[in-house]
Amino acid sequence: MQKSLANNSLGKKLIAPIAILLALGMPLYVRGAEYPLMLACIIQLYVVAVSGLDILFGYCGQISLGHAAFYAIGAYGSAILHNNFGLPILFTMFVAATLAALVGAVLAIPASKLVFHFLSLATVAFGEIVYQFIVHSPGGITKDFNGIFSARLSIFGFEFSTYRLWYYFGLACVIVFLTAKYFLVHSKTGRAFTAIRENSHAANGMGINVRKYKVMAFATSAFYTAFAGAMYIHLVGYVHPDTFLRKQSVLFLTMLLFGGTGSLTGPILGVISVELLIESLRVLQDYQGFVYGILLLIVIVALPGGLFGGFKNVWNLLAGRLGKRRGGAGAC
């Protein structure tokens, strides 16, 4: 009985996300399907990034319009550590993500006092600062406007030289990060995040150090998104600073809201649908901001809870009908 109360059997909750991601790997079995395979890899790293944003926004209720900055710190940090100091790539990815988590924590200490609107402004400003730092870096360490090259992923001398190989690495990352997210949100720490989102006054009254937990949410979120940035540079081999404009932060938030906040599956659905949509609308590239705007409007007006919320409602409706037919046993 306790188990059903806790509702935290990991297997059940992870089935849907993993199934979706395995389905994404279909191009693996098609010869010469390089482009869809690359897209699948990009989707995987975006899933890590957006799941991180979900911890902050979906669970803890804190907005960020500056997550591209963490993405950048991950990408540049890992590239620079690898290029300039010859450190092994997986290690540099972790160091860069840890650095981003520290930056996130430092940002959150003052920012945790701000309410929603002011927090969005502060995070926008943070994104701008990091962008300016990249394009006017001390000693040109980021190669400024030229962008930076780095090596493709290799671990212990094994080179992930094709998208096919990288796909398995991406899948492993997604599983590790989603499992950690699942553990975290179903724990004392995750309950504190959610309590802050629901009612920060009451959370404080219940003995939760609200500021400390907001800082933890920011740092965790920054780690995820920065790690995704590091995945990106060692997938593509190159990044340009314009990858980290505010547009990218808005993209993360659009994916999250469109897929649905506060779950494992929502961010995955959001990343896949928005990414595929953008790819199929390549001709409209100059109007990406416009597309994001429309997607956000759809979510806000017609689909609160995002795609995942919509699916769940339909599912509950169907299950409810079936349950009633069977005599209402479906309620439990």
Add this chain to the structure above:
Amino acid sequence: MLTTDKVTVKFGGLTAVNQVSVHVEAHRITGLIGPNGAGKTTFFNCISGVYRPNSGSVIFEGNHIEGKKPYQVNRAGISRTYQIINLFKKMNVLENVLVGMHPRLKSGYLSDMFRTPSQRREEKAAYERAYEWLKFVDLQDHALDPAGSLSYGKQRLLEIARSLASTPKLILLDEPAAGMNSKEKEELDELLKRILELGVTVLMVEHDMKLVMGICHYLNVLSEGKLLAKGTPSEIQNNPDVIQAYLGGE
């Protein structure tokens, strides 16, 4: 157990709490009554750390707690419920109680993220204890319902369970019977006695005079921010100032 000394809280020009000194005896139910706007909730907010008093002190078990943050006051052993219900509405009933247990759980960020064996054991025990708290207030049948879906009276009970879950020494109840029907009020009366049996001291704001006079050992009366009277229920009932304040105030 708790003593306030000349506590004053001002909102701009308005003195909501004016030089209030009260004493709460351990293992008793102490009442705080007074007309609407008398400053009772503000006084609670002062004890629980929501407001820092403009002057005066709050002493709990020999330590000054005025000016401490709400979460620090909670850790010191004072927990509370709210007049305006303040539940975590989208979390289920059981999770609300688990949040109440927060300061008593030892696991930390990393052990939560990696779900270490000791974290797992603690969580399992926590779920069982949370369920016991729900039984204590008779909400066990609603364990998995969203807190926001409960009836008004049941939400009040959940507020009590949530604050008991931190195993406080003193619990502050702000109008626990508001919105309850007469049957629920009788159950509340009985629940208050069981809370006392747990060894928890109670300080309660309540308008229902039948409940207050029947269960409180000692009463303090606030009016327009000032302490008007204090004494046993029978002393208060016969106090002409109190009668005047209640009749003249409304």
